[in-house]
Amino acid sequence: MAPSAPASLQVIAMHGWAGDGANWTPWREVTAPLGWRWSCAERGYGHRTPFSPAWEGAGRKVVIGHSMGPHLLDAAVLAGAGAVVLLAGFGRFVPPGAEGRRVRAALAAMAAQLAEGPSEAETALRAQNLLRRFLAEAASPDPAELLPPGPADQPVGAAGRERLRQDLALLECSDGLPAGFPTEARVLIVEAQADRIVVPQARALLRQALPQADVVSLEGAGHCLLRSPVMAPVLEWLQGLGPA
Numbered sequence: 001m002a003p004s005a006p007a008s009l010q011v012i013a014m015h016g017w018a019g020d021g022a023n024w025t026p027w028r029e030v031t032a033p034l035g036w037r038w039s040c041a042e043r044g045y046g047h048r049t050p051f052s053p054a055w056e057g058a059g060r061k062v063v064i065g066h067s068m069g070p071h072l073l074d075a076a077v078l079a080g081a082g083a084v085v086l087l088a089g090f091g092r093f094v095p096p097g098a099e100g101r102r103v104r105a106a107l108a109a110m111a112a113q114l115a116e117g118p119s120e121a122e123t124a125l126r127a128q129n130l131l132r133r134f135l136a137e138a139a140s141p142d143p144a145e146l147l148p149p150g151p152a153d154q155p156v157g158a159a160g161r162e163r164l165r166q167d168l169a170l171l172e173c174s175d176g177l178p179a180g181f182p183t184e185a186r187v188l189i190v191e192a193q194a195d196r197i198v199v200p201q202a203r204a205l206l207r208q209a210l211p212q213a214d215v216v217s218l219e220g221a222g223h224c225l226l227r228s229p230v231m232a233p234v235l236e237w238l239q240g241l242g243p244a
Helices: 020-034 075-079 095-114 120-141 158-173 200-209 231-239
Strands: 012-015 037-042 061-066 081-089 187-192 216-219
Touching: 012 020, 020 037, 020 061, 020 231, 081 231, 095 158, 095 200, 095 231, 120 158, 187 200, 187 231, 216 231
Parallel strands: 012 037, 012 061, 061 081, 081 187, 187 216
Antiparallel strands: none
């Protein structure tokens, strides 16, 4: 039997590129009986208002981030975490060598699709179509129909497009762990072995940067971890941390 979860555990969760804070609803529902306190950061790509949470009070502090989520958190928030869970994450998104050149070219093509003009309506629709194509790749090998609602469900407004462009640039220049990463924190890396977004070389670089981390590898899992049993190993790991 798994040990009891720390009742005072606080979670700050951060979605990745093209996602939003509603992605964490299933996690909140599953952990509600445990009394965990959740704050879901929001970048604001779609209709949801941007939100940057902060830690409150005592207790074990946990960051759960999907993909580039930890790179989007305030450095002071990340630095305050005693445990970090990285779901399909990375430190350096663009690896060196030929694979990195391929990734960089893909980012440039995405940025071109987010360029402004010739009209607001056409630009907003083009950005929406980009997000749909990206999320289909992120969902694969699972069908895109399993994706939760999010920013790709409507044309993307000007503010959302600007944030998407800023974060593509951040992806391209990321060269290591995000600012504020807590060096003494317990870390769990959850790798998606069929990930079409974070390439194998980038996943290997993350393991090298965090040699003390525990690693869960999910065979056949895509970047969005849609059909993968990801909650069970993460919750088991968190429950095993003990008191803060």
